[in-house]
Structures are given as C-alpha cells and as structure tokens.
Amino acid sequence: MQGTTETEAAAYTPTDRTVPTRSMDRSSYDKELVHAILDEGYVCHLGFVRDGAPVVLPTLYGRVGERLYVHGSTGSRPLRMSGETDPGLPVCLTVTHVDGLVLARSAFHHSINYRSVVVHGIARQVTDPEERRMALDALVNHVVPGRAADSRPANKKELAATAVIRLDLDEVSAKLRTGDANDDPEDLALPHWAGVLPLQKGYGAPVPNADLAPGVELPDYLKAR
Amino acid sequence: MQGTTETEAAAYTPTDRTVPTRSMDRSSYDKELVHAILDEGYVCHLGFVRDGAPVVLPTLYGRVGERLYVHGSTGSRPLRMSGETDPGLPVCLTVTHVDGLVLARSAFHHSINYRSVVVHGIARQVTDPEERRMALDALVNHVVPGRAADSRPANKKELAATAVIRLDLDEVSAKLRTGDANDDPEDLALPHWAGVLPLQKGYGAPVPNADLAPGVELPDYLKAR
Numbered sequence: 220m221q222g223t224t225e226t227e228a229a230a231y232t233p234t235d236r237t238v239p240t241r242s243m244d245r246s247s248y249d250k251e252l253v254h255a256i257l258d259e260g261y262v263c264h265l266g267f268v269r270d271g272a273p274v275v276l277p278t279l280y281g282r283v284g285e286r287l288y289v290h291g292s293t294g295s296r297p298l299r300m301s302g303e304t305d306p307g308l309p310v311c312l313t314v315t316h317v318d319g320l321v322l323a324r325s326a327f328h329h330s331i332n333y334r335s336v337v338v339h340g341i342a343r344q345v346t347d348p349e350e351r352r353m354a355l356d357a358l359v360n361h362v363v364p365g366r367a368a369d370s371r372p373a374n375k376k377e378l379a380a381t382a383v384i385r386l387d388l389d390e391v392s393a394k395l396r397t398g399d400a401n402d403d404p405e406d407l408a409l410p411h412w413a414g415v416l417p418l419q420k421g422y423g424a425p426v427p428n429a430d431l432a433p434g435v436e437l438p439d440y441l442k443a444r
Numbered sequence: 445m446q447g448t449t450e451t452e453a454a455a456y457t458p459t460d461r462t463v464p465t466r467s468m469d470r471s472s473y474d475k476e477l478v479h480a481i482l483d484e485g486y487v488c489h490l491g492f493v494r495d496g497a498p499v500v501l502p503t504l505y506g507r508v509g510e511r512l513y514v515h516g517s518t519g520s521r522p523l524r525m526s527g528e529t530d531p532g533l534p535v536c537l538t539v540t541h542v543d544g545l546v547l548a549r550s551a552f553h554h555s556i557n558y559r560s561v562v563v564h565g566i567a568r569q570v571t572d573p574e575e576r577r578m579a580l581d582a583l584v585n586h587v588v589p590g591r592a593a594d595s596r597p598a599n600k601k602e603l604a605a606t607a608v609i610r611l612d613l614d615e616v617s618a619k620l621r622t623g624d625a626n627d628d629p630e631d632l633a634l635p636h637w638a639g640v641l642p643l644q645k646g647y648g649a650p651v652p653n654a655d656l657a658p659g660v661e662l663p664d665y666l667k668a669r
Binding site for chain 2: 237240241256259261262264265266267268269271272273274275276279292294295296310311312313315317319320322323324325326327329330331332333335337339355356358359362363366367369370371372373374377381399400402406407408409410411412413415416417418419420421422423424425426427428429430431432435436437438441444
C-alpha cells in the first residue's frame with residue numbers, strides 16, 4: 220500500500236474528462252511534468268460557458284503549489300461570473316507549448332511536437348486578503364521570478380479593482396508529442412524530406428520605458444536572460 | 445454609402461460577444477490584422493461545451509479566406525460532437541501570440557504585450573470531398589507554406605478516418621497590447637526598472653528523421669528559415 224500512496228501523491232487521478240478517447244500514450248498525470256509545463260508558460264487559455272456558448276480568453280496566471288490563480292478587473296466577465304455563480308464558475312484552463320513542426324512524407328502524418336496541460340474545475344473568487352496578496356505576488360513572479368519584491372505592491376484602490384480567482388489542480392492532465400515523424404512503412408522510401416523543424420523561444424534586449432527615471436539600472440534578474 | 449460599404453468589407457461587424465466590457469481601445473475588427481494574427485500561429489485553442497462544462501483543447505488549424513478549418517480523428521470528441529449536433533457545435537476558437545513581458549514600477553501595471561484573435565461561431569462538419577481536400581491542404585500548408593504539394597496526399601483510408609470541421613470568420617475580434625509600461629504619474633520616480641522584455645521566436649536547425657531514405661535532401665523552403 221505504501222507504493223500506491225507514493226504513486227498517488229506524485230500523480231493526478233485520471234477522470235472521465237482527463238482520459239482521452241485516443242492517443243492515450245501521449246497523456247500523463249505526473250505532477251512534476253504538469254508543474255513544469257505550467258511554469259514555462261506566460262498565458263493560459265481560460266474557457267467558460269456564457270449563455271450556453273463557450274468563451275476562450277487568453278490571460279496571465281500564477282501557480283502556488285497545487286493552486287492556480289487568475290486575476291482581472293472586477294468588471295471582466297469570467298471574474299464577475301465566478302463571484303455571482305454559486306458554488307463558482309466551471310472552467311477549463313489550458314496551457315500549450317509548441318516545440319516543433321513535424322513534417323512527414325504523407326500529408327496525413329504531419330503534426331507538431333507540443334506539451335500541454337488541461338485543468339478542469341470550478342473557479343472560485345478569492346476573498347481572503349492574505350491569499351489575494353499571495354496570489355497577486357505569484358502572478359507577477361510568474362512573469363519574472365522575483366519581480367514582485369522589486370515593484371510597488373498593490374494599494375487599496377488597486378486591490379479593490381482586482382478580482383482574483385482560484386482553480387485547484389485536481390482534475391488535470393498533460394499531453395505531449397515528441398520525436399520524429401511517424402510515417403507508414405510503405406511511405407519511408409518516398410522522396411519527401413521528413414523530420415522536425417524545432418521552434419525556439421528566446422528574449423530580445425530589454426527595452427526601457429521612455430519615461431524611466433534617470434539612473435535606474437537594468438536589474439540583474441533581467442541581465443541573466 | 446460607398447464609404448460605408450468599403451469599411452464593412454475591411455472589418456468584421458462587432459457583436460455583443462466581441463465588444464469587450466473594458467479596455468475597448470485594445471480591440472480591433474480589421475480583417476487584415478485578424479488574418480495576419482491567425483496566419484502566424486501554429487496552434488489554436490478550441491473551446492466547446494460538453495455536459496454543460498467548458499473544454500479547451502489545443503489543435504492545428506488552417507485558413508482559406510474567411511473560413512477556418514480544424515481536423516482530427518473521427519473519434520475525437522469535438523469532431524464527433526460537431527457531426528452529431530444539429531446545426532453544428534457552438535465553439536470559440538482563440539489564437540494568441542505573446543510578444544513581450546511588460547514590467548511596470550507597480551505590481552498592478554505588470555502586463556504582457558500580445559496579439560490575439562477570438563472567433564465565435566458554429567463548427568460544422570465538412571462533407572464535400574473537394575472542400576475536405578482543400579481544407580487538409582490548408583492545414584498542412586499552415587504548418588509549412590507549400591508543403592502540401594511536397595508530400596503524399598491522403599489516401600481513401602486516411603480520408604475516411606479524418607473529420608474536418610469549418611468555422612466561418614464572421615463573429616471575430618482581435619485584441620492587442622503594445623508599447624511601454626503604463627504606470628501612474630506618481631510612480632514614475634520609483635527606483636524600479638520599467639520597460640518591456642521582448643519575446644522572440646525562431647527556428648532551430650531541421651532534424652532529419654532517423655529513417656530518412658538516403659539521398660533525400662533538405663528542401664529549399666526549409667533552408668530559408
């Protein structure tokens with residue numbers, strides 16, 4: 220039983236919604252993998268239902284352990300709806316990285332190498348002042364680690380204008396594709412090139428604000444990028 | 445009246461769903477801008493409703509004029525649902541590019557520079573064989589322009605296993621943020637660095653398949669990247 224407990228602690232429990240109908244070998248419920256994919260992203264795609272129809276919006280997010288936080292204006296739709304709806308707003312939050320273009324000899328087997336995380340759950344408004352502050356720090360630190368400590372914290376007016384919602388990492392799966400193109404055996408001799416064109420991400424030189432006060436230097440945590 | 449007609453042709457008509465409740469200055473309905481954002485992306489996030497809850501999945505797409513196409517296994521959920529549901533499946537398809545991290549003196553004004561397109565509509569299964577072939581070509585050419593002509597076309601078995609859905613570009617909006625951090629006037633003298641850290645995308649060296657037939661050269665359209 221000890222082994223079972225350890226396994227459960229390291230992975231999310233699959234549910235009907237997180238077990239795919241196909242390509243099951245591409246799915247993972249490993250917490251470390253899920254955290255790594257989430258932490259590498261800048262924007263998630265948050266889905267919710269409005270008047271019976273789906274809405275998918277890109278938005279920033281932050282992670283604290285097994286909790287994700289999203290923030291926005293108190294007037295924005297999903298944040299307002301999560302407060303108005305009891306016991307919260309059903310959402311689906313998805314983060315995707317495209318790692319490479321997969322070119323096969325056959326049109327059919329063209330694909331991409333990617334890593335994605337899909338989180339299903341109920342988004343709830345965070346009202347506890349301490350948790351709200353922690354969540355807002357996590358959102359800023361998600362953009363640049365350590366940045367929250369090197370900026371002016373939110374004041375009362377800003378806090379009042381900001382809604383924070385929480386989504387627990389509970390019903391979660393990762394999905395990924397890696398490696399070569401998978402052509403059928405009878406296509407291997409075709410004269411078309413096959414392989415992967417990797418996509419790379421990087422940072423350009425930091426662009427200081429036009430109104431930057433004289434003498435303000437680029438911080439070390441940005442020089443290292 | 446001629447001017448009005450020209451304006452309408454160049455832009456999508458805003459609807460209740462595509463006019464935001466805030467930051468309206470970041471919205472655009474310009475068709476050229478929408479097309480450019482869509483054509484630059486590799487993956488869209490497709491949202492639909494299943495058992496009353498939202499689902500958001502990353503998937504490839506292709507564009508032909510004012511139509512978007514998504515494909516997948518005939519067994520995959522959204523593609524199956526779009527065929528079973530009459531008159532189609534309500535979806536929301538979103539494409540987002542993250543262009544830079546915006547660091548403000550205040551935690552509150554941290555943001556990202558981005559460009560996104562949100563498409564609302566009804567996804568319908570494509571059954572016409574000619575349109576299906578054109579859509580599958582568009583999907584391959586979206587990954588690498590011109591690639592469809594340099595690969596083996598889908599055979600009968602592959603076509604039978606592939607479902608294609610169409611989403612018309614009708615209820616569409618783009619949203620974007622560009623430029624500096626926007627701090628409040630009283631924060632401009634704070635000692636925190638403010639500005640933008642640009643994110644850059646590029647391609648790595650192509651990785652040929654391990655089972656590539658001898659003598660198959662890298663095509664010119666991949667050398668140019």
